[in-house]
Amino acid sequence: MSQCPRDHSIMSSSVVQRMPRLLFLLLLLLPSPDAVMTSSPLTSRRSRVPNASACLQAATPDGGLTVRCSGLRLTQVPVGLSNHTTRLFLNKNLISSLPVGCFSHLLLLDELDLSHNMLSSLQAGCFSSLSSSLRYLDLSSNRLSALDPAVFVGLQVQANLTHNPWHCDCSMQLSMPQLNLDLSSLSEVVCRTSDLPNLGAVGLSLVLLLEDWDLCRSVRRTTDVLTLVTMFLWFVMLLSYFIYYIRQNQGVARRHFDYLKFLQSRDPFNNSRPF
Structure with missing residues (x-):
């Protein structure tokens, strides 16, 4: 009768001695936290470049292609766009910049809609490959405040530039005659801010400002x-x-x-x- 408790104590001590070895084997079998984080679907989805396959595509009667990527919360221009694309809708996204050459392969693009995005500035050369084909450009409802003539070099398009926080100053007035945009594109462009707000430039159309005002002279006089x-x-x-x-x-x-x-x-x- 006294041997059973002794055997039990011997078995308990052997289990205790084997516990560190068992724990070590369990740690080897468990996956590392880095591997779990790397294989996370959320991480892979965020790091993936948007592809044109998520956009709606429809053929046009003239053999072109209309691609609609509206409202997909894209942060950049998707890759894989067809060379036959003639109309591209990227409106209602989160695009904040346009790298140089992002449309370089779209040589047949006639209409480009970038409205309702987060564009605050445009790099010179982002539209350079579209000078021979692009006829309509929609940049309305963005965060643009200044127009750089180098961005629109070679373009002869009808542009929608409304609903942007345009800052009307001397540099803006000097750059306007260098733009190759249709005058109708500037008729509804309104100055949101100005270097001299007390002069009444805020709220005026940019075309009226060019015709009746001289902000450079006002700045020099001041x-x-x-x-x-x-x-x-x-x-x-x-x-x-x-x-x-x-x-x-x-x-x-x-x-x-x-x-x-x-x-x-x-x-x-x-x-x-x-x-």
Whole structure:
């Protein structure tokens, strides 16, 4: 009867001795956390470049292709677009930039819709390959504030530039005559902000601003006025310091003058006596 508890204690001690070895084997069989994170479908979906296969495609009567990628929350132009694409709709996405050459293979593209995205600036050359085919460009409802003529070099398109926070200043006014855009593209472009808002440029159409306003002259005039005011203030400060310096040293100068008079009065060779 006393042997059973002894056997039980022996078995328990052997299990305890084998526990570290069992734990080590279990750790070897379990997958590493890095492998689990790497194989996560969410991570792979985020790192994947958007493909044109997710877009709706339809053939046109002239043998072209209409591709609609609207509302897919794309962050960049999808890859794999057909060379026969003539109409491309990328509106209502999250595209914030257009790299140079992103449309280089779409030599037949006639219409491009990039409205309702997050474009805040355009790189020069992003539309360079579309100069011979593109006729309509929609950039409305983005975050564009300035127009760079280098972006539209060679393009002769009708562009929709409305509903952007355009900043009307001297550089904008100088760049407008260099654009090859249709004038109707600028008729509804409204200045959201300006360097000189008190002049009434905010809320005006860009075409009216070009015809009736000269923001560059206004800027130069304002700069000249500021320069004159600065020079006047500098002169007043210099004059004030000069007057302050004289008043502060007037007492010292008076004491020196009195001392010189005192020395002159005590000079025995300075006393004149009649012969």
